[in-house]
Structure formats: structure tokens, C-alpha cells
Amino acid sequence: MRGSSTSGTTGTVPAPRRTGRLRFRAGRPGADLGLLLPAVLALLLVLLALAAPLLAPYGPETGALQDRLLDPGTAGHLLGTDGQGRDLLSRLIWAARPSLIGGFAPVAVAAAAGTALGLAAGLGGRVTEQALLRSLDVLYAFPGILLAMAVATVLRTGLEAVVLSLSVVLTPAVARVVFTEVQRIRTAEYLEAAQVSGAGRIAVALRQVLPVVAPVVLVYCSSLIGLSVVYAAGLSFLGLGVEPPTPEWGSMLNELWPSLLTHPAVAVLPGLWILVVSVIFNSLGEALRRRLGEGRDLLTAVAR
């Protein structure tokens, strides 16, 4: 409209964007390697999981006993084989599916449930607020992995148990973040103005508050994915999650660690891989958080 060359916003103050579409200042695209690199790597991981049948040289459960615990670099087995002679590279690739679901799904559930709870606590009456916050505190008081283990033990093993138990662990954290954010804007005049024009509480929560909260939730949750990947692998490692023979990063680690002293080169691979993946997602979350920090002042200024 205004014929400006770079970004499309008009006027001096950039127009704030609504839900979902996180609008980062597109100063020099590509200049921020800290964001771009982990984003690309994370995307590659997802593609890896999706294209597992095409990329993996062997099936996830096919192995020959005479090929047990081959070292990485052996002809035909780039990363070696595990204790049952199964190709480690293929299993790592196939394992991306349950492992990434264990990373993403709990975060998605927690984002939805935590946002709903946080909005309810922040915009409800005093009784609702206290009841919700104190119950969340109870969940918060347990170390995350212990709580996950407790829930996963009660449920039957499997990927569902991993997703559900981690959702329980992550939801209070998201709810807290949302609540704090709602606290920040709940006295804003325009919320009251909406009420004065006849909007009910739920309408105000969805139309006026959610758009302000959503970007924060998105960024916070992206930083939870790394954590969730590690927790999911941890549960499977402990035998509370995905069960053998289905490959999963955590259960692969469990299968191989007895061979740590005899065949260290093979045995450390699943652990190393989990480390790499968690670093990718953590740095993605960190970069997003940094970016929001920059845009934060704008959001705050606008919400006043």
C-alpha cells in the first residue's frame, strides 16, 4: 500500500499480527543462523521419520544373528548392528517415528490443555483461579520424570502411555506461562470494553486474550519439544514406553547399554543420537524465544 521495500507494514509502528502467524521482523532473512540452522535440521528430522521406508536400508526388525554387534563402518552396515544383528542405521531411522511422536504429541496436548487451563485461571473468578493454580502446583511439585513414570506405570505400556504421561507433566508448565501472560493483560481496558459491549467471558477469552497469548505459547512449547523427546526416550529406556522389538531411541539405548564395555562404538550411538536431536530442538526453541523477546516490547506496548 505504502510502497515500502522490505516489510509490508504501514505507518511507523508495525502492525501486530494475530495468532499462529508469528511475524518476525524480516530484516535480512538468512542472517540469523541461530534460528535457521536448527529449524532446517528439525525439518529434516521430521522428513526422516516420514520417509523412513525409503531411506532405511533394512527393515526395522530384520536381523541376522551372525552379524551381531558389528562395529560402525562395516560394509553394508554404516553404523554397525545391535545385539540381534539388526542394522543400527535402519533402526535409528525407523525409531524417529515413535520418538518424534513422543516429542511432539505431548507438547501439542499440553499446549491445548495448558492454554485452556491458563485462560480459565486467569479470567475466571477467584475461586476458579485458586482451585486451578493450586491443583497445578501439586503436579508441579513432582520432578517431571518421576511424575511421568508414575503416570506411565499406571497406564499400560506403549506410545499412548508415553504421550499421555508426558502431557500430564507438561500441561502445568504451559498453564503457568499462559496464566502469567493473562495476568499481564487482564486489566487492559479493551477487555473490559468488550465486556461492556456485551461479550461474555468466553468470547473475551477467545477473541481478545487468546491472540495475545498464542505467540507466547507457541514459542514456549517449541522449547518444550526437546525436553519431551528426552523424556519420551527416557520412559522407553526404563521399559515404560514403546516396547521391543519396535525401534525407539530410548529402548534401543536400553538394549545396547549392556554391551557398552565390550562394543562401545555401537552402544553409544543411540545415546549420542538422542543428544543431537535434543540439542537441535532446544536450540530451535531458544532461538524462537530470543526472537519473541525482541518483539515482546511491541506486544506489551500494544496490549496496554
Place this chain on the structure above:
Amino acid sequence: MSSGPMSGGPVSGAPVSSGPPPPALAVHGLSVRHPHPEGPVLAVDEVSLTVAPGEALVLLGRSGSGKTTLARTVLGLPGRGARVDGRVELGGTELTGRPERELARIRGRRIGYVPQDPTGSLDPLRRIGAQLAEVLLRHRIAADRRAARAAVPGLLDTAGITEPERVARSFPHQLSGGLRQRAAVALAICCGPELLIADEPTTALDALVRAHVLDLFDRLRAERGTALLLVTHDLGAARRIGGRVAVMQAGRIVETGPAEQVLDRPEHALTAELVAARPGARP
């Protein structure tokens, strides 16, 4: 007349006598107490007043005199934990004691509210047009989204906005203070309310925009029979609006009467003080 304030809204439980039409707003013995650690604070003390359709009542008083609390109590928003005694009737319908859900249907639909500071009261993340359309849809004034969008430019035009199309597409921060206040007025009147409450709507405006907003209030009263409750400490606006003036002090109405009489021949000490304090006041 055509706006028909009494035409069977969802709330018409109160007995309506077949005599003269009920006042647009009637307040009987209204008291509001705000909670305070050292005991409740009496913000509004036994106030009674009426505003007829098409009439204007100007509430004058210093800040802290309870005039804003009074206006907000009429809207059913006395504040967190406030205790309200007395009655508020809108066009013969009792409002006090109604559940929040029913009050929400009345707010915006039958009572319009113009805030003091439109900058804070407009949603910063939504375009003006979308905010207007939302209110129209919420109160079923427009049948669907498309009808609501189509009605927006006309409403902005009514509020005295010369470029309604552009303003409808703008975010609040892209507009001047005057345009924002007019947009806020458009939001308040879009459902054709029978009562318009304006809380110091002219304080933040320059003289020209102020005159325009006051003209708009005049027109709404004359053409639609909208009753106006204007909270202000702007004596010029009070004189300009005409109608009746009620002066508040410490939660009570201490003097009331036609604007000229109260402002030119004040009987209460506070009124005299307010009039005298006006810049350029005649001795």
C-alpha cells in the same frame, strides 16, 4: 421513535404500566460499597435519578466523587466484590440482581458505553471493522458475517467518520485520537441503544473533535430518542449539551437542575467552586 427501545427485548419481566412511557433510565436509592481492608468504602450513597428518552443528564463532580462508579453500576459492572443496594431500571426493566448472562445481552445492545480513552478500549490486535462487525453479530443485529461487514461503513459514517472504508480496514494504532474516539462512539451506538453512557468522552479530544462528538450526541437524542448519561468535569460540555445537570460529591447528588440554572446560579458550594474554577469563568 423508530428505534423502539421497548420493543420486546429478551428481558421484559418487570411490570410495565400502561400510562406514560417509563424513563429510559431510572435509578432508585442506589448505594455502592467497594471492599477495602479497613471496611467497605461507600462510593455511591443513596442516589436516585431518572433520564427520559431523548433527554440528557450530565453528571458533574470532582474525581473520586462516585460519578464513574455510578455509571458503571448502571452497566452492571460496579467492580470486583462491590456491594450494590437499590434499583436500576432500564426502560422499565429491572437490571439489578440479573445474572451476568442476561446483563451481557443488554450491554452493547440496549446500553451503549463510550469510554474516556478509546486508545485503551479498542482491541489493538483487530481492525476497527472487525470489532464493529463482532458486536453486530453478537447481538444478532446482523444476520451473518457478510451482512455485518456490509453494515460497518454506514455505522462509521453515522459516527462522523469521513473515510469509513479506510477506517474499517485500520488497526486502532493507525488512527488519530479523534478518529479512534469516533470509532468508539460507533461501537457504542451500533446496536441502536436506548441509553448511551459516556464517561468523560471529550477529555482527551481537541476542541474541534470535541464539538463534533457533542453534536453527534445531540443528533442521536433528537433522531433516535437515545437517552444520554454524560459523566464529565468539562463544564463547557455540560453547558453545550444542555439538558439537566446533577452535581455529585462524596457519592451523593448535591444539586440538580437544568444546565443553565445550575451552572449560572449554583446553589451548592461545590457547584459554585467548580464553576468558578473553570478557566475564563465570569466572576
